[in-house]
């Protein structure tokens with residue numbers, strides 16, 4: 001997978017050199033290219049913003065630098081465009097006004113050949129950029145939730161990690177992706193490790209029983225309990241077909 005990121009603060013994305021994503025880049029599994037939007041300006045001051053038409057506080061990001069920048073993700077410059085299978089690249093624009101990014105979105109985007117992230121700042125990007133981009137990309141304004149950051153970079157870090165870890169070969173043991181929160185519509189169960197007694201706090205006895213059926217049942221019950229307690233909205237969305245008889249009794 002090729003991932004292009006454009007930002008006026010490329011150093012924000014340095015975290016993508018670390019840990020699993022960083023190793024996947026070294027291994028050639030993820031081709032992550034971070035570029036400074038100012039590279040695509042033409043004036044002496046490398047201007048990327050201007051005052052909003054219609055007035056109002058703050059500044060708006062100018063359209064031309066974005067069109068120049070995003071075009072390089074299309075034309076194969078500086079490297080061959082990875083969407084060789086005729087798939088249009090997906091342009092993800094972090095925004096409080098976007099669709100909500102969920103684990104299901106991460107799974108969907110992990111299948112793509114090329115993701116392009118446009119990190120907005122200020123009051124946002126001139127809307128005509130997204131209109132123009134729609135001729136070349138599958139444009140997806142994307143929100144991490146109902147809160148506002150100062151720009152898209154932190155959201156991109158979260159999304160690249162959530163998506164990247166699902167790409168085959170990035171996580172050493174794919175099994176570890178199976179029993180996670182949201183992988184089956186429920187929150188994950190609590191986990192414990194040595195010592196079995198810690199500051200007068202034991203672990204649940206069943207985990208020492210060696211009875212795998214009982215352990216599985218305990219874990220599933222804990223998932224259901226936690227989800228009902230912390231995220232009742234997810235319980236309402238559960239596919240009843242995914243609940244077994246014991247679940248329904250829980």
Ligand SMILES: Nc1ccc2ncsc2c1
Nearest residue numbers: 094095120148149151152
């Ligand atoms: N450009 C921008 C500004 C704020 C913000 N908050 C969440 S995503 C995002 C993106």
